Amino acid sequence: MSFIKTERELDATELLPIATFVHSNWHDVRAIRVLDYTPKGYFNYGVYKIIDGKGNTYAFKRHGEASIKTMEFVKEVFAHLKTMGFKNYSGFIDSSIGDPYVIDPDSVPCSLSPWISGASIHGTDLPKEDLIRVAARTLAIFHLSTSNFQINQHTILDYKMSELWVPELVERYKMALGELNGKVNVFRKLNVQVPMAQLLEKVEPLIEFLSNTRTLDLMEERLARGIIHDDLDPTHLLFTHSGECYLIDFDRQRYGRRIDDLEQLISNMIPINRKAHEIILEEYTRVVPLSGYEQRTLPFFVQYGTLRRTFWLINELINNQASFSERPINVKAKLKTAIAVFDKARYPASHVDL
Numbered sequence: 001m002s003f004i005k006t007e008r009e010l011d012a013t014e015l016l017p018i019a020t021f022v023h024s025n026w027h028d029v030r031a032i033r034v035l036d037y038t039p040k041g042y043f044n045y046g047v048y049k050i051i052d053g054k055g056n057t058y059a060f061k062r063h064g065e066a067s068i069k070t071m072e073f074v075k076e077v078f079a080h081l082k083t084m085g086f087k088n089y090s091g092f093i094d095s096s097i098g099d100p101y102v103i104d105p106d107s108v109p110c111s112l113s114p115w116i117s118g119a120s121i122h123g124t125d126l127p128k129e130d131l132i133r134v135a136a137r138t139l140a141i142f143h144l145s146t147s148n149f150q151i152n153q154h155t156i157l158d159y160k161m162s163e164l165w166v167p168e169l170v171e172r173y174k175m176a177l178g179e180l181n182g183k184v185n186v187f188r189k190l191n192v193q194v195p196m197a198q199l200l201e202k203v204e205p206l207i208e209f210l211s212n213t214r215t216l217d218l219m220e221e222r223l224a225r226g227i228i229h230d231d232l233d234p235t236h237l238l239f240t241h242s243g244e245c246y247l248i249d250f251d252r253q254r255y256g257r258r259i260d261d262l263e264q265l266i267s268n269m270i271p272i273n274r275k276a277h278e279i280i281l282e283e284y285t286r287v288v289p290l291s292g293y294e295q296r297t298l299p300f301f302v303q304y305g306t307l308r309r310t311f312w313l314i315n316e317l318i319n320n321q322a323s324f325s326e327r328p329i330n331v332k333a334k335l336k337t338a339i340a341v342f343d344k345a346r347y348p349a350s351h352v353d354l
Contacts, residue, residue, distance in 0.1 A: 049115060057115035059090065059248075062108050063101075066251045071109045072154040074250045075100045077146065077227055086145040088138050090116055090238075090248040116246050118238035121272060126243055129279060132269050135237050136280040138245040139229070139265055140287035143258055146227035151255060158228075158256025162216040165308065172311040173207050176200060179318050186317050195335040196314075202342040203307055210304070220257070222293050228256045232264040259294055263301040267309075270302075271337055277302070303341055310338040 050058040063071065078091045078100075090113040092100035101111045118124075121131050151157075159165060179185045180196055187193040210216065229236070231252040238246045262284060269276035281295070290298075313334060 050112070058093065059113045059115050060110065061113070061249075062104065062110050063251055064108055066109050068103075068109065069154060070156060070251065070253075071101045071111070073156045074253055076152075076154055077149065077250070077253060080149050081142075081145055084145040086141060088244065088246050089142070089250075090114065090246060113248075116238050116240070116248065118240045118244075118246060120235045120237060121239060121269075122234060124239050126239065128272050129275075130243060131239055131245070132273055132276055132279050133283045134239070134243060134245045135265060135269070136283035137287060138237075138247065139232070139261060140284045142229070142247060143226055143261070143288050149227050149255075156254040158230075158254045158260075160217065160220055161210075162213040162220075166210045166216060169308055169311055170207060170210065172315045173200070173203070175318060176311065176314045190317070190331050192332050192335055195332060195339060199310070199335055199339050199342075202339060206303060206307065206342075219297065222291070223257045223259055223297075224291070224294065225256060226258050228254060228258055228261045230254055230256065230260060230264075232261060232268060234268050258288075259298065259301050260305065263298065263305040266298075267302055267306050267341070270341070306338050306341045310334060 048060040050060050052058075075092060078089070081089060082091070093112045093114065094100055095102045095112065101109050104110050121128060121135075124131070176196070177200055180187055180193065180200065185193070187196045229247055229250065229252070231249060233249075236247065236249045238248055240246070262280070266277050266280050269280065273279065277298075281290075281298070284290075313331070317331065
């Protein structure tokens with residue numbers, strides 16, 4: 001198994017946040033910031049490998065965008081997973097004062113987890129189809145294990161599509177259209193104006209379809225809900241030497257549409273295996289059955305989810321050009337992938353077709 005990553009020792013200033021979590025039995029602690037670059041352009045940030053004097057290894061993370069409520073919610077889900085016997089996730093280790101997370105001097109929640117010795121699907125030479133099957137099965141067992149989780153005041157509830165996600169998507173679509181029509185624009189600088197124009201043309205009918213709030217609400221009423229990971233980026237699925245799959249990075253976990261998790265896994269695996277949709281659906285439904293309606297709408301959600309993530313990237317390119325230029329993202333490849341999704345699947349003409 002090969003690992004595509006670089007590690008860099010931290011200086012004294014960078015060690016300060018980690019000092020808030022030091023256990024009394026730690027000594028001669030070393031901290032290494034892990035930057036995990038993959039051929040597809042993903043990378044991790046805010047993750048540190050902690051090695052104590054005894055050789056024990058941990059993962060320390062600063063959850064920059066997470067709220068205290070999110071951390072409390074994740075803590076409760078982890079406790080539930082432990083009760084249900086689900087082990088394929090990176091849980092919290094209590095701090096020296098007994099809490100599963102601490103707040104650092106910058107008011108950022110921080111957590112400590114066991115270090116999982118593994119790699120993303122891009123960083124291993126194990127058979128890719130086997131790993132996709134394992135990932136689908138692991139996700140299904142995660143959904144099944146949390147199916148009886150009791151919602152309470154700490155639970156993060158997802159928004160309805162018509163409440164936030166679709167209006168946000170439509171706004172970003174309009175922003176991209178305006179940027180492309182400008183004489184000086186970021187797409188021209190990146191030499192991606194042609195695929196950008198192609199994508200905008202192809203998605204116009206879907207944008208029009210999504211504008212029907214009543215249709216979206218009718219769709220939502222027929223979808224199964226439960227605890228979802230909601231951030232199934234390939235770097236958040238770690239595969240061990242034995243081929244087990246572990247879910248990591250639960251910052252965006254919430255109670256929402258399970259089909260969103262399934263769509264994310266399919267969308268991220270299609271560039272690796274063109275039959276990922278069929279493979280994942282077959283493996284997932286062995287554990288968690290899908291209704292006929294959900295199976296029929298899944299291609300739509302693959303398009304919708306792909307569009308959301310693509311226009312998030314486009315929004316970042318437009319608004320944060322300076323900082324975003326530091327990230328190893330192949331924009332042209334991502335646009336071509338999105339275009340391919342719209343070439344291969346048709347969006348539903350109305351909720352009646354669903």
